[in-house]
Amino acid sequence: MSKSSPPRRRRGSARTTLSQVADVAGVSAITVSRALNAPERVNAETRRHILATVERLGYVPNLVAGSLASASSRFIAVIVPSLANAVFIEVIQGLQETFEAEGYQILLGNTDYDLDREAQLVRTFLGWSCSALVTAGLRHSDACRSLLSQWDKPIMEMMELGEALDLNVGLDHSEAGRCMARHLLTRGYRQIVYVAGRMAEDYRAGLRYAGHREILEGEGLAAPLLDLAHLGSLEAGAAALERVLETHPRADAIHFANDDLATGALLHAQRLGLGVPKDIAIAGFNGLPLGQHVTPRLTTIRSPRQHMGQLAAQRLLARLQGDVVSRRQDVGFELLPGDSS
Amino acid sequence: MSKSSPPRRRRGSARTTLSQVADVAGVSAITVSRALNAPERVNAETRRHILATVERLGYVPNLVAGSLASASSRFIAVIVPSLANAVFIEVIQGLQETFEAEGYQILLGNTDYDLDREAQLVRTFLGWSCSALVTAGLRHSDACRSLLSQWDKPIMEMMELGEALDLNVGLDHSEAGRCMARHLLTRGYRQIVYVAGRMAEDYRAGLRYAGHREILEGEGLAAPLLDLAHLGSLEAGAAALERVLETHPRADAIHFANDDLATGALLHAQRLGLGVPKDIAIAGFNGLPLGQHVTPRLTTIRSPRQHMGQLAAQRLLARLQGDVVSRRQDVGFELLPGDSS
DNA sequence: CGCTGTTATGTTAGCGCTAACATCCTTTTT
DNA sequence: AAAAAGGATGTTAGCGCTAACATAACAGCG
Structure with a gap:
């Protein structure tokens, strides 16, 4: 019978624990727990005393233990x-x-x-x-x-x-795509290219494209798509503008999947000396502040993010x-x- | 002697636990624990069997319990x-x-x-x-x-x-402030206003201002400061430009605490028909892509964020x-x- | 063939906290 | 005044996991 087992181990961090607080305050552990987590279940006087003790000992509750116990x-x-x-x-x-x-x-x-x-x-x-x-x-x-x-x-x-x-x-992203497509049609554009980035992954851009396409095809127009390798950045937008000019020389508008791309294209158009919207119209999606501060102000759709x-x-x-x-x-x-x- | 206590309670979530996995796999709990956390300490065969069991039971380790045990x-x-x-x-x-x-x-x-x-x-x-x-x-x-x-x-x-x-x-933010101040002096500006947002809180902007001021005062120049109520946005930058024009009509350059303010001012200058840098020079801090895509390109300091x-x-x-x-x-x-x- | 070392696994005892139940008062009710 | 109800606090038993130690089985060695 090994009743006299040697004191085996010692673990845990050296930090003050709830029961130490309880001992010092002269109450039970559960009362300290309640004072901290359900103050109304403890007498005001006791609570004050406990909180003072907590403060004095610099006790920091172990949230991991609390979470385990309360699941x-x-x-x-x-x-x-x-x-x-x-x-x-x-x-x-x-x-x-x-x-x-x-x-x-x-x-x-x-x-x-x-x-x-x-x-x-x-x-x-x-x-x-x-x-x-x-x-x-x-x-x-x-x-x-x-x-x-x-x-x-x-x-x-x-x-x-x-x-x-x-x-x-x-x-509703497809409705947003439809909304912008209708807007561009209303303004008289007919050769509208949709430009997205990694659309298979950013599939919400794909939903907007589907809406866009539905409206254009409803008018008997084509809905060419350019899907970039990058998600969205001013850089990529600038590059996209050049590619659209090259591959769709007759395009009169570009519907971008997001404001970063659209603004990048818009700023790049300025550098190229292209008139927006005279030479090419540009639209985005998101309503980021950025697009609202450039000249010309970006046409876009604002989501209440x-x-x-x-x-x-x-x-x-x-x-x-x-x-x-x-x-x-x-x-x-x-x-x-x-x-x- | 209440030896026959009624079975008291039942708690915890209904989720599969590590010891259930152990029982099913026919090993002890610690072996499952090791198979998951220190695979090399378990025989390859046993490990495979345990992992298969884990998969089969859809076991998701309780990380809270693990953290408590391992502190x-x-x-x-x-x-x-x-x-x-x-x-x-x-x-x-x-x-x-x-x-x-x-x-x-x-x-x-x-x-x-x-x-x-x-x-x-x-x-x-x-x-x-x-x-x-x-x-x-x-x-x-x-x-x-x-x-x-x-x-x-x-x-x-x-x-x-x-x-x-x-x-x-x-x-070193004060060195960054000095660096930009020196640059502006080199380009010939002498009436340079520093514009920050909530500088007491964004005190790193204050450190840059201190550097800026040190250089200007070293040249016997004043270092006027405009401290805005907002941290940094295109909006605030635009407003700041107007305020500087009003309160410091002879200013020839503005050193902004960040690129958001600087770019906002730059874009606003365009709207006002002001030439940058002819009428007023603008500089920022951070090197955000935004400032590098506007025309004229923003003078700034890039930090390797x-x-x-x-x-x-x-x-x-x-x-x-x-x-x-x-x-x-x-x-x-x-x-x-x-x-x- | 006992000794040591290594590898693989198991046993035990908590980690620090809180849910559930228990107890003991004080107040209210009838 | 006894019973019921409520308020404040305590006791007990884990939550699910892993550290520390224990054990067993086997290889290598002189």
């Missing part, structure tokens, strides 16, 4: 395809300011437009017992779908509208509190007719 | 003052791509240029047992300093150089592996003389 963390997983695009940054800002105010922390993942990476990120994030998950877009790999469908916490799919797993906040983030966060917060919320919300968009078309 | 998470806390500024986004991208490749997850915090919020974020992040912490800047509140100095994991302070708590990667992020991440990774790394690294900057000065 939930105050993490919100947010998965976006890119950080290079200002659109996602603004959406993230909207999410962040709203969630942070309620004490939630964002766990940010970047897929680089790769659905396998998305699945991998989802796996990791589920492992962190997140309270909810936000993802940009409705398209996922099978692996990702199966992980998500087994999950029992709220899921928000943003940016576009359609068949969602759970909640959905976004706008930051608002979309805030709205998505509010929905999720309501859902987390047990409220019933509508599953789908169209945030709409707005045509900003500029002087470039 | 460390693969989180890297990253604290920046703003997401609205492209500079920080690019630094974050650099950090992210490097850390993600090594299986670390970034925990992003945004202080909104508020040092108290920074301290609060640090508290939270310490509670998550992060492996390292990255923060933009060397200035912290006392509370924040005391939290950080008691911490035993690597800390990286980025963006600027100086007395750091631990590791430090950045550039993404590279700074990568470098910081590499240093931290090396440190986490136990390597000794130099504490300070100057990433330098580069004057990009454009046509706006």
Whole structure:
């Protein structure tokens, strides 16, 4: 009988723990826990004393332990395809300011437009017992779908509208494409080239192109497409303008998949001495400030990006509190007719 | 003696656990743990069998439990003052791509240029047992300093150089200010106004102003300052131009604290029919693509933002592996003389 | 053939916290 | 005044995983 086992081990960090606080304050651990997490369940006097002790000992709660015990963390997983695009940054800002105010922390993942990476990120994030998950877009790999469908916490799919797993906040991209195509037709353009970047991956640009094409073909017009190797940058827009001039010399307008490309082309046209819209009209999508400050002002479509983030966060917060919320919300968009078309 | 206590409780999520996987695979829990986290310590055959079982059961490791047991998470806390500024986004991208490749997850915090919020974020992040912490800047509140100095994991302070708590990667902002001031003097400007946004908070702009002022005063020139209420945007830059024209009618150059302001002013000058640099010269700081695509091309200073992020991440990774790394690294900057000065 | 070293796996005991239940008062109700 | 209800605090038993130590099996060695 080895009753007298040698004192085996010693682990953990040297940091102050909740029970040390409890000992010093002369209460039980659970009372300290309650004083910090559910103050109203502790007598005001006791609470004051405990909080003073916490302060004095410099106690920093171990959130990992708390999450394990309660089987939930105050993490919100947010998965976006890119950080290079200002659109996602603004959406993230909207999410962040709203969630942070309620004490939630964002766990940010970047897929680089790769659905396998998305699945991998989802796996990791589920492992962190997140309270909810936000993802940009409705398209996922099978692996990702199966992980998500087994999950029992709220899921928000943003940016576009359609068949969602759970909640959905976004706008109708094919309608946006139609809207801009109609605008360009109204202004009299007939040879309109659509320019996108990596459209297979940035498939929302593809949805807009589909809308654009539908309108043009409805008028018996062709809808030529130029799909670039880069997603969107001023650089790529400038290069795209040159390519369009070369391959479609009769083009009278270019409908770009985003404002970065469109503005790059617009600024490059100035350098080339081309008149916009006299020689060639230019239109974009997003409504970034950049396009609104160049001369001529860029014709584009504004999406309520930051608002979309805030709205998505509010929905999720309501859902987390047990409220019933509508599953789908169209945030709409707005045509900003500029002087470039 | 209440030996026959009724079966008390049942908790936790319904998810598959590691020991369930172990039971099914016919091994012990620790062997499954090793197969997943230290594959080389398990026989190849056993490992294959375990991984197949993991796959079959759709087991998703509970990272919260793992972190508690090992007293460390693969989180890297990253604290920046703003997401609205492209500079920080690019630094974050650099950090992210490097850390993600090594299986670390970034925990992003945004202080909104508020040092108290920074301290609060640090508290939270310490509670998550992060492996390292990255923060933009060397200035912290006392509370924040005391939290950080008691911490035993690597800390990286980025963006600027100086007395750091631990590791430090950045550039010399006052030298950058001097560099641009010298450039403007060389080009013959003498009435140079410095325009910043919320300089008390964006104190690195203040460091650049100090350098700028030092050079001008060395030449016996005044160094008037205009400090805006907004940090930096095309909008604010345009407004700033008007204010400078009004309050300093004899100014021949404006040295802006960042490219957003500078580009906004430059584009606005075009709208006003002002010649740049004939009527007024304009210079910025950062070297954002935006300023390099307008006509005239913006004179600015390029900081290696993404590279700074990568470098910081590499240093931290090396440190986490136990390597000794130099504490300070100057990433330098580069004057990009454009046509706006 | 016992000794040491190596490889593969298992046993035990927590990591620091909180859910669930229990207890003990004080107040309110009838 | 006894019973019921509520408020404040405590006890117990894990959450799911991994560090530390333990064990077993086998190879190499003089």
